[in-house]
Amino acid sequence: MRKDPIQLKWLFLGSLITNTGISFIWPLTTIYMHEYLHETLTVAGLVLLINSVATIIGNYLGGWLFDHWKPYETIVAGIVIATASAGALIFWHGWPIYAILLVILGLGNGIVVTCINSIATLVRSKQPSYVFNVLYFTSNLGLVFGSLVVGFILPLGIQYVFLTAFILFVLFLIVALLTFRNLNQAKQAIRRSKVTDTGDGRTREKLPIYLLLLMLFVAWVGYEQWQSNISAYMLHLGMTVRSYSFLWTVNAVLIVTLQPLLTHFDDYLLKHLRGRLYTGFFMFTGSFAILLTAKHYAFFILAMAVLTIGEVIAFPAVSTFVNERASYQEKGKYQGLVTMAASAGRAVGPLIGALIIESLSYPVLFIFCAAIVILATLAFILIGRGKRKPATDQK
Structure with a gap:
């Protein structure tokens, strides 16, 4: 069909x-x-x-x-x-x-x-x-x-x-x-x-999928700090609400500019899907490393740019990776898990960040966010390697 x-x-x-x-x-x-x-x-x-x-x-x-x-x-x-x-x-x-x-x-x-x-x-x-x-x-x-x-x-x-x-x-x-x-x-x-793609129609390569979902969850925990706690940090450093709002303008411009470019190179990126995921999530880590030393506004712009590029590279690739490995009987289930992982990260991210800030400090929060993303990514690289199932549902 x-x-x-x-x-x-x-x-x-x-x-x-x-x-x-x-x-x-x-x-x-x-x-x-x-x-x-x-x-x-x-x-x-x-x-x-x-x-x-x-x-x-x-x-x-x-x-x-x-x-x-x-x-x-x-x-x-x-x-x-x-x-x-x-x-x-x-x-x-x-x-x-x-x-x-x-x-x-x-x-x-x-x-x-x-x-x-x-x-x-x-x-x-x-x-x-x-x-x-x-x-x-x-x-x-x-x-x-x-x-x-x-x-x-x-x-x-x-x-x-x-x-x-x-x-x-x-x-x-x-x-x-x-x-x-x-x-x-x-x-x-x-x-x-x-229906015969996996015998009984169930997904076999579950470990790589669940490790990737963990990566997505912790990435959203980190991402939510930008939408909640980092604004207070910037105000603490003497910056304005307008300066913080402009960061989201940078985010929007980069997404609108880069996403069509990535779509143009879709065939190449599909052949290097794991590399795309590694690159995107490591850039997430890099954005929080920049925040550790950020005292001037330019560093916040740079950190947001790195974060956004990582987001554009990684997030759409998660659904693609999961789709390739999910059986035809369970496509909806696993796409649901993708959206659930993102929703869960958005739900608990601000709370986790606030607890770390109140108990410790902003630098500890940035280290924590970088650490959880890089550890989840390394687990995906080292443990979650599996043979790619033939994409027989593609044209």
Whole structure:
């Protein structure tokens, strides 16, 4: 079967829409709960943690249902949950209903994100690595666009932020209902033709996958320090909030610039997939090594640049590596584990960082982040070597 179950442009548009929609809501959580609802920062942090747990549950459900139920109905259900919760937030955004709806939204979004990655495994016209690269680009583009626009909408009233997110989710629901209908047939066709790929349809090379998921988890623990604790460190050194915000402009520009370039060299990078992973995750380590000696703003820009280049190189390659080794019966499950590892790292990263800073110091935090990434990477290199399963699902 060479025909794609959906046109790639609709899959990429769906990724762009859902990430733009979610970026209208989650960055405002702490500010909105603290400044508007007058809850403590601890309560806001607890809500974010519960939201992350709901997202992880959604990641798992999305993968399991994709494999064992129907892909089309699964992603539609996820979009409906996200759409309904965003719509309810327009009218009910006081305490505690705001927190409850935010958690429900996290569940729906977790299902959707895993399904989008799982659908990429059904594509026949392009290498899965190409699709994962573009999906990573569209997801980041959506997050950048949403984060920029929300600043202009918020002064009009918080209900307009939720209304905009709701409209975007409705748009994605319409796209899915009209263009995703062939997913079930594609999944069944592949299952019938490929069921003998591992005898009983189960994944054999599990150790390399789980070691890579560990790498992804600890990398996100480190990455989250940039979104939480490093801002306070920069202010402690006398830098401004504007200076910190500009670092994320550097991050966005590098991602938008470099991701299409990597996609252009997809065939070469696919042949050197392990090298790509090693390079990307070692660059993560390098960014924290730079922070150890960073006292001037230029070093923070350099560290962010190194971190972002490592992110662009490594993160999309994780889904590709896992896809190559997962059996056709368990594509959804393992793409779900990828999104779960990232979600878990995002969930516990700020807390781990805060505990280390309060107990020890910022330099110890940077050493810790560098150490856990390099140790996980070395374990993947030394222990997780396995023969690459033939990519018989590619064109």
